[in-house]
Amino acid sequence: MNKYKPVIGLEIHVELKTKSKMFCGCPAVFFGKKPNTQTCPVCLGLPGALPVPNRKAIDWTILIGKALNCKINEVSKFDRKHYFYPDLPKGYQISQYDEPIAIDGSLKLKIKNEKLKIEEKTFRITRVHLEEDTGKLLHVGADTLVDFNRSGVPLVEVVTEPDFDNADDVKRFLEELQVIIRYLGVSDADMEKGSMRLEPNISVRKLEVGSWELEERKKPQTSNHKPQTFLPKYKVEVKNINSFRFVKQAIEYEVERQIGILEKGETPMQETRGFDDKKGITYGQRSKEEAHDYRYFPEPDIPPMTFSKKYIEGIEVPxxxxxxxxxxxxxxxxxxxxxxxxxxxxxxxxxxxxxxxxxxxxxxxxxxxxxxxxxxxxxxxxxxxxxxxxxxxxxSPKQFDEKLLDTTINQLIGVNKKAVEDYKKGKENAIMFLVGQVMGEMKGKADAKTVISKLKAQMSNPNLKSKN
Amino acid sequence: MELTSLTLKEALEGLENKKFSSVELVKSHISRIKKFNKKINAFVTICEEEALKQAREADKLIAKKAKNALLGIPIALKDNWVTKGVKSTAASKVLDNYVPQYDATAIVRLKAAGAIIIGKTNLDAWGHGSSGEHSDYGNTLNPWDYSRVTGGSSSGSGAAVSAGMALVGTGTDTGGSIRQPAAFCNVVGLKPTYGRVSRYGIIAMASSTDSIGHLTKTVWDSARVLSVTAGFDPMDATTGKNEVPDYEEILRGKISGLKIGIPKEYFGKGTDEIVADACHKALKVLEDLGCKLVNISLPHTKYAYPVYAVIQTSEVSSNLLRYDGVRYGNERKMFGDEAKRRIMMGTHSLSSGYADKYYHQSLKGRTLIIRDFMEAYKKVDVIACPVWPFLPFKFDERAIDPLKMYLSDVFTAPANVSGNPSLSVPAGFSRDKLPIGIQFMGPNYSEDLLYKVAYAYEQETKWYLEKPKLKE
The missing domain is CATH 1.10.8 (Helicase, Ruva Protein; domain 3)
Structure with missing residues (x-):
């Protein structure tokens, strides 16, 4: 019996395919575009430039929230999240902190269990919020170049509760989310192209004999309750998983790695790890000691948003x-x-x-x-x-060229005189020979029943005799 | 005729009546800049060639009887206003060679109205300061007394308008940065309602209190400029959609019957007697014009400055992050002491574990201060009080003690915290001929009302006619 149970929560980023970027008028579709050709003072973060939010992106975030059975907050706002990175031109990302657009949702999935029976599982959605994407770094030889075409593209973040305990469920959830997003028509949600990105938070819980079963039973099934089960004291975030293929690989590797550490009686370090898809392993990137203090505060350049009930209702989920x-x-x-x-x-x-x-x-x-x-x-x-x-x-019956059939039958009756004679003498089988000939001539484009009836009619045609 | 001593109104009339050309007007201002700027240091950039070119264009339009609101008028822009193709440094070496690729919205509007940019003015770097002493390009001297500060941070614009180097100087007022130099230089300074004038293209200091205004010789001049710059901007989500009234029409209106509130907290201990006296005299003038003076209290005034300081430094620390050394050519070590100090204070105020004590607590305080003003405006139409608690001070007198310097903002910062408009107008001089200012504050979008009161007072006193005697 397995002594360990993985505890996995997900952070999923989805790039919206709005016409323009989140806070400026630049085109949001950047894939394959020449670097830095879709930029302006706003998405370059130039001195004096100010963000003006994209209503479509906000509406689409509400839509995603509703599709994931979330509660839509009637008051929401943007916040600044500060950190330094060369692809972040303002030194902060405009994101949402304590008043995201949508909270407390859930996604129910039918999943085959170990006994291959289909069972329904519920995965709770903590929040859905809207933010801006960063630029992109390109490492060319010894140089690092920045492309700001992606800077400011609307990005929706979906965060789940740590409700997953295996990689298969994660994959299944992601696939369902991808399909939902595509049905909503708000994003291509393409992992290879980066318009959908997954960052799982993984930890492993050691189970005392028997206790797991008890805890499982205590765990409420409704989305509104926090689990009564206890979470491990650490968690490892895994980044750069850019394909469905790697989701399972990365999670399973990471779970095994952590179990290995727990087996030694140690606790895995809280950290952010990258995934190396060539080696199929995760590797340390940033430890807790280097963890950021994002110094969130309300974005003063954008007034808080209020949505009336009517407005929220007006955004309809297909x-x-x-x-x-x-x-x-x-x-x-x-x-x-x-x-x-x-x-x-x-x-x-x-x-x-x-x-x-x-x-x-x-x-x-x-x-x-x-x-x-x-x-x-x-x-x-x-x-x-x-x-x-x-x-x-x-x-319906096959369509065929009736005129051609008639001509063909006439011709063949003329040529296969012996068969005709045999038939007339009462050899019923002889007609099957003729049918075969006709079908062959028609290259199968005729209906056997029709051919037989036509042959019969023709052979009993008195005019035929006169030809002799 | 000495063209540099004209008001904006007189200059516009002179141009219209062909008493002089825009080229002559621009030339006379530029020659005055050339003569005195070495000493006063009001300008960090002079745009002589481009200004003359535009003046020639303006003269052609004037000949065709064009009536743009500021056609042919030489103006000076504070150097934290982003100008396309013209260096914009915010008076910080961090942006020493930064040439922007776009114009601020307010500049687009000024240019469309026919204004001619003759140069960029000095300031406390990034707007951080109340004296002009924190510029990386040297102090701006007060035209009234070269040994004294102009006030800040719009130090260059204050000095330029006062010294007749420009008809209008633009500014930004985050905690008093327009009103303070206006008061110290005997000019009119408007801090509009937050959101009345677009912040797009103004190098941000504290985004939630930055107000975009200007310094002029008279109240009418100020109203004319605001009628150009004010109004909703789709590039600034915090601008209001309120209509822009006809300020020039309204300011001629009667003021009798208006209630003017005198907040006791602004006239107590800590306010120089001479400053308080000048304000009381001004209030007497208004009383004689039929206004009713009402004693009021703004009980949370003492918290206004600390609240302002926390919010302002927090936002400063965030807004200055983009100067990360990757772009703009200069590293963060190029920040001056004052910017570094504010970055440290602001970063601390926002840090986890401290944010509740400082930043979030300040937001609560802000609500109380806004409420103070809202309550007061139920009782009175406008509030009148000093701009500074004291007279223009000498260089280094306060610079050595940052805390003492910060407290210069006690009377101006409250309107920034609340977002309300405030207008600083000349209120006379000390015995040593040092200017004193009075400010009129009002509810949001009441600039028209402030202009009306200030104009009536100005017509009675005409302090603007007094000019500093400049030495080369």
Whole structure:
């Protein structure tokens, strides 16, 4: 029996794809742009420049908060978070400290447990806040260059409670969050491109024999309660995990490392560690002794924000993937199909659009569309019109060129006189030879039943005899 | 005609009536700068060529009967106003060679109104100071007495307007930095309501109290400039959307019946008798004009300065972080003692474990001070009190004791903490011919009312007609 239980909380950053940056008019989309071509006095932090918040980014943060079942604070504000780094042009980041836009949310996930049974788990969301991204450092030989195109891009931070105890759940949570964000249309949430970044806080708790089970039972399931379980006295934050592939690797490595230290009777150091994706290991970056005092205080350049209930209600959350799954199950889809069809927004849009085209007389079922999309992935690139037509074709008798068929039959009857004779003599099998010939000639583009009936009709045609 | 002794109003009339050209007006001011600036040190940068070029353009427009509010008028900008293509140092060696790539919003508006920038004026570096002694480019001397300070931090603008080197000098007032040099130099200084004039492009000192104003020879002149600079700016989220009234129209209005509050806390121990006397005399003039004088109390006044000091230094420590040595060419060790002192105090006030005791406590104090004023304005229309508790002092007299220097701000900082507007106007002289100022404070966005009271008083007293006798 395992003596240790990992305790993992997540900090996830998502870059919003608003038109302009968080506090200035520069374009927010910077990927692949020439360095320092999308900057202005504000995002360069030049003397005298002032930030003016982007309403769209605020609305989208409220949207994310609502999608994660958070309470939206009616009063919120920005704060300055101070630290020195060459990619931070003002010496502080405009962020949110004690009055974030959204708090106390949760995300429920259906997850396969060890016995491969699907169980529902709830992960609590501590807060969702809005801040600005920093510039980017590029190390070229001995030089370090700064690109400020990214400086000031709106960045949403989602913080969870330490509710995870394994890397698989973390990965599953992240995937769900990514899909939600993409459904909301507020970010590409692409880990490889850095528009979604994960920083897990990992610690490991040593379990006394039997106590874990007791504690687990005490742990309340609602999101509003703090856990009664005790958290370890330290935690390790892991940075630079820039792919889903590495999430599991990094967490599992780190858990093993910490268990190794605990096994020696020591306590792991509270620190920030980086992840080396080539070696698959974490390495020390900054210890607690060097930990920052961010000296937060309310950003005086931006007045506090107030949101009326009506305003918050006006920001509507679309149907989310997990809600879609529930609906699809009611429509008769299998769970795995329903799940698959909600993973990708483009695929889901195609599915939804195609199902909306269903006409009773076409005798097409929602499940037909689902099966086709899942089993034949090449169809996923079709438009909904094309896809629907394809379905109708598959369902209805094959279309063929009737005129061509008639000509072909006439020709073949003329050529295969023996078979015709045999048939006329009562050899029923002889017609099958003719059918084969016709189908071959038609390259399969004919319906066997039609061919037979046409052959029969033709062979009993009295005009045929006269040809002899 | 001595063009440098004209007021802004007289200069505008002269230009309109073709008594002289903008080129002549600019030239006469520049030659005066050249003559006296070596001594007075009001300017850190002079823009002679560009100013003359613009003056020629202005003359063409005047010939076409253009009526821009400040067309052809030479003005001086405090060097913490960011000017496109013109060095902007905030009088700190940290920005010794910094040439900005954009103009502050207020400058854009001044330029659009036809104003001509003849130079950038000296200040206590970053705005840190009440005497002009903290500039990295040397002291500015008081035109009334070269052995004395001009007040600060808008020291150069105060001296420039007083000495006839510019018709308008712009400033920033974070704790008194416009009103103090105005009072010490016998000119009018406006600290507008926080958010009345855009801070965009003004090198930040304390973002929550920085007010962007100007120093002029008369009240009318001040109103004319404010009508150009005031108003909402989409680049500054803290500017108000309140309409900009017709100040020039309003200031001619009657003041009889207005209630003027006299706060006892500003006239007690610590205020020089001669300063208090001058203020009482001014109040008597207003009483004679039909105003009602009302004794009031602002009970939390004694906390205003400490509250200001904590908030201001906290914000200073944050705002100066961007001068990190990576950019702008100079390292942080180039900061002067005063900036270093404020960075240390502010960093301490915001540090975890101390923030509750200092920064957060000060925010609570700020609320009390705002409430004091709000209560007072239920009883009176404006509040009148001294700008400084004492007369212009000699160099080094206070510089050796930073605490004593800081306390110079006791009467000016409260309006910065509350955000209310305040107007400093000349209120006479000491026997040694040292200027004394009185300030009128009012509720937010009551600049029109302050102008009205000050204008009525000015018309009665005309202290602005007194000019310092300059020595080369």
């Amino acid at each position: 149907e989310l993937p997990n809600q879609k799954v529930e609906r699809y199950l009611k429509l008769g889809l299998r769970y795995s199909n329903a799940f698959t069809l909600t993973r990708n927004k483009k695929l889901n849009d195609l599915f939804e659009e195609t199902t909306s085209k269903i006409k009773v007389q076409d005798k097409i079922q929602v499940t037909d569309i689902a099966n086709l999309l899942i089993n034949k992935r090449e169809f996923a690139n079709l438009s909904s019109e094309e896809l629907y037509r394809k379905l109708k074709e598959l369902k």
